[in-house]
Amino acid sequence: MTNIPETGRTPRVQIRLVVIQVLVVSLLLTLGGRLWYLQIRNGEEFAAEADGNGVQRVVQPAVRGSILDARGVPLADNETRLVVSASRTDLMKMDDDGKAVLTKLAGVLGVQPKEITDKVRLCDAETPQPCWNGSPYQPIPITDEATPKQALQIRERAEDFPGITAEPTAVRRYTAPGDANTAQVLGYLSPVTDVEIEKAKDSESPYLRSDQVGRSGLERQYDKALRGKAGVTRYEVDNLGRVMGQAKSDKAEPGANVVTSIDARIQRIAEYELNEALKEARKVYDDNTSMNYKADSGAIVVMEAKTGRVVAMASNPTYDPNAWVGGITAKDYAKLTGKSSNYPLLNRAIQGQAAPGSIFKVIPVAAAVKAGYGFNDRYECSSSYAIGGQVFNNFESKGYGSIDLGQALEVSCDTVFYRLAHQEWQRDGGLKPKKGAKDWFYETAHEFGLGAETGIDLPNEVTGRVPDRQWKRDFWKANKDAWCKTGKKGGDFLQQLSYENCLEGNLMRAGDSVNYSIGQGDTLVTPIQMASIYAGIANGGTMHHPTVGKAVISADGKEITEIEPKVQRKLPVSRKTLAEIDEALEGVATRGTAAWRFTGWPQDEIPMHAKTGTAEVHGKQTTSWFASYTDDYAIVMTIAQGGTGSGASAPAVRNVYNALYGVSPEGTIDPKKALLPQPQKSLPKIQRDGTIDAPKLAPYKGQPEPSPTARALAGPPATTGRRD
Template identity: 25%
Template sequence: MSDLLVTRSDVGEFRKRYKYFVLVVFIAFMAVIVRLFQLQVLDNTKYSGIAHENIIRRVTLATTRGVIRDSQGKILASSRPAYNVYIVPGRVMPSARPIRRGSSEADEPDSWPKVAETLRLNPDERTRFDERIRNACRTDENKSPCWRSILVREDLSRDIVAEVKQHQVELPGVEVVSAPVRYYPYKNLGSHALGYVTEIDAETLTRFRPEGYDQMSGAEQQKVNPLGYTAGDAFGATGIERAFESTLRGQRGWEKRVVDAHGRYRTGPEAARLIDAPARQEPIPGRDLRITIDIELEQAIEKAMRAQLAGAAVVIDVRTGRLLGLYSKPDFDPNDLSGGGGKERFRETIHKLGSDPLRPMLDKAMSGAFQPGSTFKPFSALAGLEDKTVNPDERERCDGYLYFGRRVFHCKHVHGRVNMREAIGESCNIYFFKLAQAVGMDRMANIAHEFGLGVRTGIGVNPEAAGRIPTRSWYALRYRGQYRIGFALNTAIGQGDTAVTPLQLGLAYAALANGGTLYLPQIVRTVEASDGSVEQDFPPRVRQKVKIAPENLQRVTDSLWSVVNDPKGTAYAVRDDFLEVSGKTGTAQNEVRKPPEDDPKRAWYYQKDHAWFVSYYPSRAPEIAVVVLVEHGGAGPTIAAPIAINIIRDYARINAARAGRPPPRTSKSTNTPAAGAHGNAAAAPKPAEPPPPAPAPPPAPVTTDPAMPEDPATPTEPPAP
């Protein structure tokens, strides 16, 4: 008994340690309390926001891209709804998930066979998606690919969409998403000018979302990515769609939605209570554009060019510089490239267009540079008139050839003795060979630059070719100081290394027609709001006034009138007796590309010359300038000129119909077989010829460099007039 009352020695030791145990427990509880206070009171806002973000997802709402209309208000590009089908792999094929035994989800049936049947998937597509679904569902975590939506079909027909909606209860995990797709109702017509819209590629997206983009502040992100591009966005790839992307694009909106642990959207009063205001921001649609192109005139151009394989046509209002028609052939259907038919159709179209030797993706009106041939002769003539080195009334003899150094420069016809007016009207090469010796290359280049040739026009729609107007210094650099006079002879008739675009040539002839005003080309007329109100108007802009004496311009325009209306003119055979047209034909030799030896048809095609006709109408009070280029078409007078006359005829018909006037009378003399052979000039309402210019002083002494023995120019067989 007494032993029980004796205090054990180890109890005292425990009492000493007990104090420390209590202290440790107290400190631990205090740490927990402090941490709870920090999480629930001090950091409540921060973690409440994180928890809120875990269940609230901001869904982007697509905006509507602006509409593009022609000059008369007809819609050329708009947006239409496209229906895409997405599936959640884990829901359409539960059997592919590693579900634990005893789980109720293990007994869920697969809806994937029904989905594949409803979407009309072929066996290859079904096999491919079967494998993709099973690979996605190797893990069943909340954020695994098994619960992420994948795209199955794009741009479904309305019948299939209706069937999916009808069986929505039987098809869990299937969602039909409506997205706007760019639509071009006129298809190929004007495709190069309009351009197309496509999904932004990874390289372009990297420019707008560089490394570390997600860590940037909102202001920094706005600076590097002002239009808010993200993966999968559509953007303007070419043409007006690209040049006016910021105007047409619009601004996306957003909507807040409640999601569960599997990423599935939840609806109902309880879900609505969790969403804080504002719950939605409406998208802002893009602004509309009204362009200067007249689609009815564009249809007339397409009809006139239907028989040709490749070429370009430009119609310009000479009073404003506005483009009424801009056509390049071959063309393409922008609907195939804008995502409407799906990615597979896009890849097939790109491959087809890229392998076409006629280069349908190249805008030949502004991105292609070609030798102008005889259409360059009016500018060579102006160089001689401005320098007073030639007398326009003095006649030069044309025997069909000209010896120069060790080479012979040819003319396709023997014209006899001709003055400047007759040389332009009948397209005499010999006259201009002699003029080039008197004027020199640099002076011809200066006049050509004065009219905007060899310089980009600044239209800013598609990549623009600068062309080339060679000078003595350019040849000296290319041939190491070995400049030859033969170069100038070729330049005078638009051959050699001279190259221009149809758009440049059209603007230059428009300046000839309007008295010397060179305009900047304009293709967009106004920017409009969705209600039609004008937000921005683009007036005509003058590029420069050419420094040419009016009487010299008058002499040249008088010569251009003779090309079409004089019985000896190269375009006389195709004139319309009731249209007052002035212009110039051209047949330009080109460097022959060697085609495959086993393809004689291609060899025949590439060996043909380029056919040109540049004109303005009407001659006395010009309204439009028309340029027609038929690539590898042959002779300008017989190929390009009839096309231009038909375009002008349709322009007059369209204007008369819009003004309520009866259709203009037309002539069928465009079918005359040979220039000046037949014709009915007596019935033609011949316009009054402009007053003759003041006589020029006698020509100054001709000083030219001696021709070198080995002239590297290419004078063999200059082009036909």
């Protein structure tokens, strides 16, 4: 075998290696140069371009759940409307901040340009409504009432309307079935703010910039359940906005439906009767002020006696919650919040505070028995009661002689309660209270739940006030300087009162306790508090936390979370005393101060219990109160500056009972006309596709007029000046 010498191949191999090394070095130099070019010379430019690549989110808002009455009738749901919106971000990029575009848009929509420019400005401490209180990066709705023709004009001429969209969108609708407005109970929505987004970003239910959130009522209380979860599709895009791919997609989850204990039929009747009672009260002459009663506001609560569930809750004056949908106008906002509006946004059933007058007397009766006074002992109902040089009169200076506590409730005798309160005040040490003073009259009010929230599932409930010794001291500390500055001995009423409060406003005076015993003075209650108390008396002594929500049901009807009634407290009354109070309140309806309003009522079949009240307010006309109950329901109604309890409120309350039980003005029962003789127990059925088989409601036209015979039996009209 011939061997080829290695020396013959060496030069050739070496040449090849040199060539390869040169190529490698050249490539490395080229690559290094390119890297230097990209990262050093043009690094900032390319970094800026890279920053333009990213992920864009497209949000599909979740359909908000409906709010239903107890039978499934929608009180609040959604409807599809043509919504015209403006992108403030796009408008601000224009030389004139979008003024020309908005002016053109105003021409298409047939409104003044200022109306639109006001809507797209951002809210702050100095900017009045209307303005946008949502995120500046979120499309701002201009109108949700665009016509198809207007929407088509905007879309066909897109080059004339940059930053403007016109799209079909699901918007909130407050249906007012059968004219049942239910405004203050339902509440309203408005856009989420940046502050709210930031606060909720780490929570289980963070906000998106497109979200609308509840601002009051049930919309706020159950916002999380109603809101659902928006769908978000994430797209990878380059710096030119071109879609490079889909990163992730989350489907929208519709909000759950909230079923309430409200019955839209009874709600409508309660609203109607409250409004009619206000109108009737304004026709009545007030001898004390030499003018007709103003009857400027009122409230009514209809509650299930055994559960605390609210069947109807009305507040007057009221408003249309649809005014908030799509952004409220300046005119509508002024109507709802201006000084002359009388504040219709206020839910007076849970936020209206007033002295309760004689409907409060069930509490001092219970307190007197706890303090050792016998329910059936005899007490002097004189025409007046004097403490020192001050005389406290019974209403119209009437005297009823020696009566027991039950009769004192029936005829609403003030002087019986004056005596008891004065005696207890003296027993506790008077102006120099003993250590460990019992203060039965005040402590019992706290045990009845006054001076505290009832815990109803509605936001912004107020507590009312029990003016006990601690409150007196705290109030004096807070107001002493002002009293001492404005007080004047021997001046007018307010000056003299300020003078006395400056000197001894921290002391519980005899007159304070005497006035307190009949629900006057500094005592404040709300209608929901008194409805809870009377429902507790009706059911044998159990007070519940009032509830409006009854169940939360998923959009497909599969998941049901019932909201069970919860016990708040037991009334601080023995069964024996409770039965005696119950009997006395029945006597109020059959032979006492409310009897003339319940003439002909089928008492044997539907036992009625009631208490009338008329509270005096310095500088204003008297407040009308009426508290009542049957085995099934408790109803409390109040009218500010409305006159007497039996004169102004009682007729309206009876009409609500008539509708509940199908009772005619003459007192006969027609089961076919009874709307709700027993509380609704079953829940409405929601189909898998979200549909609800809900009954239709016709508007309520009022109770039929009683016959001449029934009117004659009903007794004198409200102008007689009956107190309670």
